[in-house]
Amino acid sequence: MQTILGILFHTLGGISSGSFYMPFKRVKQWSWESYWIVGGLFSWLIVPPLAAWLTVDDFGSIIAGTDSSIKFLIYGLGVLWGIGGLTYGLGVRYLGMSLGNSVILGVSSALGSLGPAIYYNFSPVEGKASLSDMLQHTGGQLVLLGILVCLIGIYVSGKAGMLKENELSTEAKQESTSEFNFGLGIVIAVISGLLSAFFNFGIEAGKPMADVAVQQGNNPLFQNNVTYVVLLWGGLTTNLLWCLYLNFKNGSYKDYTNGQTPIVRNILFSALAGTMWYIQFFFYGMGESKLGNGASSWILHMATIILTANFWGLYLKEWSAGSKGTFRTFVLGITLILLSIFLVGIGNSI
Numbered sequence: 505m506q507t508i509l510g511i512l513f514h515t516l517g518g519i520s521s522g523s524f525y526m527p528f529k530r531v532k533q534w535s536w537e538s539y540w541i542v543g544g545l546f547s548w549l550i551v552p553p554l555a556a557w558l559t560v561d562d563f564g565s566i567i568a569g570t571d572s573s574i575k576f577l578i579y580g581l582g583v584l585w586g587i588g589g590l591t592y593g594l595g596v597r598y599l600g601m602s603l604g605n606s607v608i609l610g611v612s613s614a615l616g617s618l619g620p621a622i623y624y625n626f627s628p629v630e631g632k633a634s635l636s637d638m639l640q641h642t643g644g645q646l647v648l649l650g651i652l653v654c655l656i657g658i659y660v661s662g663k664a665g666m667l668k669e670n671e672l673s674t675e676a677k678q679e680s681t682s683e684f685n686f687g688l689g690i691v692i693a694v695i696s697g698l699l700s701a702f703f704n705f706g707i708e709a710g711k712p713m714a715d716v717a718v719q720q721g722n723n724p725l726f727q728n729n730v731t732y733v734v735l736l737w738g739g740l741t742t743n744l745l746w747c748l749y750l751n752f753k754n755g756s757y758k759d760y761t762n763g764q765t766p767i768v769r770n771i772l773f774s775a776l777a778g779t780m781w782y783i784q785f786f787f788y789g790m791g792e793s794k795l796g797n798g799a800s801s802w803i804l805h806m807a808t809i810i811l812t813a814n815f816w817g818l819y820l821k822e823w824s825a826g827s828k829g830t831f832r833t834f835v836l837g838i839t840l841i842l843l844s845i846f847l848v849g850i851g852n853s854i
Contacts, residue, residue, distance in 0.1 A: 526777075527773040527774070527776040527777035527780065528543065528773065528774065528777045530769075530773045531769075531770045531773050531774060532765065532766055532769070532770065533759075533762075533764070533765040533766070533770075534756075534759045534765060534770050535750070535751075535754060535756035535759060536750075537746075537747040537750035537751055537754070537756055538747075538751065538756050538757075538759040538760065538770075539770060539773075539774045539777075540743070540747055540774075541743065541744060541747035541748070541751075542770075542771055542774035542775065542778070543774040543775065543777045543778030543781065544739075544740060544743050544744065544747070544778060545740075545778065546774075546775045546778030546779050546782070547736070547777075547778035547779065547781040547782040548736040548737070548739050548740035548743070548778075548782075549736070549737075549740050550778075551778070551779050551782040552729070552732045552733045552736050552782060553733050555729050555732070555782070555786055556729040556730050556732070556733050559722070559723065559725075559726035559729050560717050560722050560726055560727075560729050560730050561720065561721070561722055562720070563717070563729070563730045563733070566713055566716050566717055566720070566730050567713065567730060567733060567734060569716070570712060570713050570716070571712075574709065574710075574712055574713070575734055577709045578706050578709050578710050578713075578731065578734045578735050578738070579734055579735070579737055579738045580738060581702045581703070581705050581706035581709055581735065581738065582702075582703075582706055582734070582735040582736060582737060582738020582739045582741075583738040583739070583741055583742050584699050584702040584738070585699060585700060585701075585702040585703040585706060585735075585738065585739055586738055586739035586740070586741065586742030586743050587699050587742050588612075588695070588696050588697070588698070588699025588700035588701075588702065589696075589700065589739065589742075589743065590742060590743065590746055591692050591695055591696040591699070592608055592696045592700065594689075594692045594696075595607065595608050595689060595692045595693035595696045598688055598689030598692060598693075607662075607690065607693040607694065607697060608693050608696045608697045608700065609658055609697070609806060609809075609810060610655055610658045610659065610662075610697065611693070611694055611696075611697025611698055611700075611701075612696075612697040612698075612700040612701045612806065613651070613654060613655060613658065613802070613803055613806040613807075614651070614655060615697065615698055615701040616700070616701035616703070616704040616705075616802040616803075616806070617651050617704075617801075617802040617803040617806075618635065618651065619701060619704065619705060620704065620705070620708055621633060621634055621635040621637075621638060622634075622635050624637075642851075643851045644851065645851070646847050646848070646850055646851030647847070647848050647851035648851075649847055649851075650803065650843075650844045650845070650846075650847030650848035650851060651803050651844070651848070653840055653841075653843055653844040653847060654803055654806070654807050654840070654841055654844035654845075654848075656840055657807075657810075657837050657838070657839075657840030657841035657843075657844060658810060658837070658841070659837075660833060660836050660837035660840060661810065661834065661837030661838065661841070662837075663833055663837070664830055664831075664833040664834035664836075664837055665834075667827075667829070667830040667833060668830050668834075671827060671830060701802075703735070703785075704801075704802045706731070706735040706738070707728060707731060707735070707789075707792065710728070710730075710731030710734065710735060711731075713730050713731050713734075714727035714728055714730065714731055715727075717729075717730050724793050725789075725790045725793050726789065726790070726793075727789070727793055728785075728788075728789030728792060728793065729786070729789060732782075732785060732789070736782075784805075784809075788801070788805050791804070791805075803844070803848060804845060804848055807841050807844055807845050808845070810841060811838065811841055811842070
């Protein structure tokens with residue numbers, strides 16, 4: 505039952521993350537940096553403490569009573585994760601959507617899921633599964649197999665996307681690859697994938713705060729909500745500084761007062777997108793409380809994000825122009841990712 509609930513919560517989080525960009529599509533006549541930071545203020549500054557206030561009694565005192573070195577570490581990991589989010593856009597810009605997403609999500613999936621287990625191999629902690637522990641037990645072996653299958657599925661999905669791009673008309677291809685730069689793009693994409701995984705490490709660093717929340721009688725399902733408050737301050741710092749820089753560099757700060765744009769509508773849709781973005785980690789925290797912050801939680805989260813994004817692509821008919829062979833490759837990638845979720849679930853239940 506614990507495993508089923510964990511997978512369910514991770515699935516809900518992945519659906520929210522894979523769908524959060526849809527409200528941004530309803531924002532009109534604003535620059536990217538303008539609507540991104542409005543959404544970010546909700547996802548990183550406003551909603552996290554509100555969620556913690558609703559689910560964790562006296563969360564402010566827990567944060568205040570936590571050792572400063574722990575809070576600084578959590579915050580720092582959040583800053584690094586925020587840089588990973590910003591460089592994601594550059595990776596996709598220089599490699600294209602398919603290859604860029606495949607590299608970034610593949611690196612983040614692998615590092616985020618296996619990083620903690622490898623760390624515990626060198627610094628054992630009671631109750632935490634190391635990579636050696638996983639290799640020695642059937643359940644752990646199945647989880648590792650699920651991770652491998654998921655990474656193969658991500659590769660196949662990226663291959664399908666590249667095949668689709670190659671089938672575009674000459675005009676569309678020139679437009680989509682006008683800034684293609686494989687060498688620079690690969691470097692940026694790998695950096696983005698590495699840093700994006702630091703969110704998972706931030707959750708691990710915040711376990712002392714989460715443990716205090718449980719010890720004080722709070723529902724263990726919501727223990728990570730107190731950690732998110734500090735972790736997302738780091739992400740806010742990175743994104744806020746960069747977006748403000750772009751606001752002044754591009755003169756887009758005028759968006760916020762430009763009466764020729766639908767200001768209220770844009771703020772509402774940006775706020776909705778930001779809230780949906782936070783909800784992914786609200787559910788992720790619930791799933792992690794059932795499965796633990798090992799290899800399973802992160803790979804399930806990443807898999808459901810990829811699945812949701814691809815299903816949106818189906819709904820928006822992004823694959824309608826491709827050949828049957830390309831579509832079969834796409835279906836194979838999705839099938840492998842679904843299989844990986846099944847393998848990880850079975851491994852956890854064992």
